[in-house]
Amino acid sequence: MTEAARYKQAWQDRRARVFMLCAMIVGFGVSLRAWPSALIAGGCFVGTLIAAYGYYEFRCPRCRERFLPFPRNELAFWWRRQCQNCGLEKNAIPEDSQP
Numbered sequence: 324m325t326e327a328a329r330y331k332q333a334w335q336d337r338r339a340r341v342f343m344l345c346a347m348i349v350g351f352g353v354s355l356r357a358w359p360s361a362l363i364a365g366g367c368f369v370g371t372l373i374a375a376y377g378y379y380e381f382r383c384p385r386c387r388e389r390f391l392p393f394p395r396n397e398l399a400f401w402w403r404r405q406c407q408n409c410g411l412e413k414n415a416i417p418e419d420s421q422p
Contacts (some may be wrong), residue, residue, distance in 0.1 A: 330416045333384035337413075340381055344374040385411045 324332075351367035354360070383390045386409040404413045 327416050327418070330384045333382075334414050334416075337378075337381050337390070340374070340378045344371070344378050347371040347374045383409060383411055385409050 347367060347370045351364065351371050354364045354367045358364070379389065381390045382388065383406040386406065388406070388408040390406050390413075405411060
């Protein structure tokens with residue numbers, strides 16, 4: 324597997340984790356409104372926690388540390404677009420040096 328393919332696969336994994344987190348948040352909100360069952364709402368809440376943990380555990384393809392969408396001393400989720408450890412830009416793919 325080339326380095327570029329490995330990066331593409333890692334970024335696709337990150338997008339899947341973000342999608343799962345958003346889907347679970349929406350599912351939890353809908354379950355509170357549509358099905359006022361504590362069992363369903365509790366299941367969606369637990370799923371949301373698991374999805375959030377999976378998103379937090381995403382590893383940077385370059386440095387293998389947590390990518391962290393925000394620095395450790397402030398919560399800036401939406402405008403941080405780089406790894407807080409090595410500075411790799413989100414969705415960056417290295418150029419293949421082989422012809």
